[in-house]
Amino acid sequence: MRLGFYDEALGAIRNVGEIANLLFLFFGDATAPAEWTQLSEERRRHEFSPVRVRRRLEEVGSPVPVDQDRYRTLSRVATHVGPGTRPQAYNPLSRPSLAPMFQEAGVLLVLNELAVALACVALAGPRLIPVGTIPIRRFGNEAQKLGEAIGGVTVDEIDNMWAALRDAE
Numbered sequence: 001m002r003l004g005f006y007d008e009a010l011g012a013i014r015n016v017g018e019i020a021n022l023l024f025l026f027f028g029d030a031t032a033p034a035e036w037t038q039l040s041e042e043r044r045r046h047e048f049s050p051v052r053v054r055r056r057l058e059e060v061g062s063p064v065p066v067d068q069d070r071y072r073t074l075s076r077v078a079t080h081v082g083p084g085t086r087p088q089a090y091n092p093l094s095r096p097s098l099a100p101m102f103q104e105a106g107v108l109l110v111l112n113e114l115a116v117a118l119a120c121v122a123l124a125g126p127r128l129i130p131v132g133t134i135p136i137r138r139f140g141n142e143a144q145k146l147g148e149a150i151g152g153v154t155v156d157e158i159d160n161m162w163a164a165l166r167d168a169e
Helices: 006-028 032-038 041-047 050-060 068-078 104-128 133-149 158-168
Strands: none
Touching (some): 006 032
């Protein structure tokens, strides 16, 4: 992000989101951690793919930190190139750039998306390791503060933000 590679940063954040979903599954489904550790690598990749983890979270009634829409958008923007891909286009005109350059919206987008993923990891992760109740509460309190600090520039809102700014002109 500091070098202007916002798409690449969002791709890494998508991976953190996958981990957040997996941690929520481990917390919400008592059988999942043992199953995950006992499967072969090939079976684990299949049975615990991002879409399967999300579906299992939905089945057990657990919150889904990175839901289908956010995951799809992060994938489209930062991971899987398609006909509509606009690399590094975090400016009011959504003009793509092949060279890294500072774009304020890109920085805000990366920081907010990272905050979403990290807040979820901070909520679920400590509950899965024996750290005691005080650190768990501390992690929970900090995750809540982080969640409350997330701004409006997110992958699911940035296009609406640009459209509203263009319409206001």
